[in-house]
Amino acid sequence: MSTTNALPGCDTHDMVVVHRVFRREFALLPRMVRAVPDGDVARAAVIATHAREMTSLLHHHHTAEDEMVWPVLRERATLDLWLVERMETQHEAVDGLLGGLxxxxxxxxxxxGPTERRELASLLDRLSDALVEHLDEEEASILPVVAQTLTVAxxxxxxxxxxxxxxxxxxxxxxxxxxxxxDPDERAAFLAHVPAPARLGYRLVGRRRHRRETATQRRGLG
Structure with missing residues (x-):
């Protein structure tokens, strides 16, 4: 490990880019659910698969922060501990909603069915609201501290x-x-951390597959 990588100070903007996925997809999911016609279990299965994938990603994202970010901030950062505790409390609230999904x-x-559709969409609305509140506060109050506290490594x-x-x-x-x-700069910066085979695979296959899947998931949303 280089001396530079061992010193405090890192660029956290990649996390802002990742957060956009959660904001966008959890705002769209209630609309996707409501757009499924009564009894169309084939389409419901498509949306359910997407919902499970997004909830799994969000759970892993929060678990990594719980285990690798908050302990470091508690140990090193000069910030009010109530702020870290608030982040942890918000994680617990989001995780509680995820557990009910x-x-x-x-x-x-x-x-x-209409009852199942209504109940799931309502829960997803609540999750989206809680998530946006948490991500907004994390980006405004926590990521600047993380950028000064965690090392590049x-x-x-x-x-x-x-x-x-x-x-x-x-x-x-x-x-x-x-x-x-x-945007182009964000895309280049993020892909710089992705292994070369995955970058090539994304250009050859992934980009087209993503567009095809999202077009199916978002059909009829306007």
């Missing part, structure tokens, strides 16, 4: 853990989700 998704996927390890949480067959599509709203 599994059953709701399963019921909806099995019946595509520690931040890169957090990124590696995030990549490892993605199932390999889905990695190229998830890259599409991450890069969907990125």
């Amino acid at each position: 599994d059953e709701g998704i399963a019921r909806f996927a099995g019946t595509a 520690e931040w890169e390890e957090l990124a590696r853990r995030g990549m490892a949480a993605m199932r390999k067959p889905r990695l190229l599509v998830i890259l599409g989700h991450i890069l969907e709203d990125a």
Whole structure:
């Protein structure tokens, strides 16, 4: 490890780019659920699969922060501990909503009925609201402190853990989700941390597969 990588100070903007995925997809998911016609279990299954993938990614994202970010801030950062505690409390609230999704998704996927659709969409609305509140506050109050506190090596390890949480067959599509709203500079910076074979795979396969999947998931949303 170089001396530079061992010194405090890292660029946290990649996390802002990742957060956009969660903001966008969890805002769209209630609309996707409401757009499924009564009894259309085939379409409900498509949306359920997407919901499960996004909730899994969010769970792994928060677990990595809980284990690799908050302890370091508590130990090194000069900030009010109530702020870290607030982040942890918000994580618990989001995790509580995520925990209630599994059953709701399963019921909806099995019946595509109006009651199941309404209940799942309502829960997803609540999750989206809680998530936006948390991400906004984290980006405004925590990421600037993280940027001054964690080392480059520690931040890169957090990124590696995030990549490892993605199932390999889905990695190229998830890259599409991450890069969907990125500007050219953000896209280049993010891809610089992605292994060369995955970058090539994204250009050859992943980008097209992501567009095809999202077009199906968002059909009829306007």
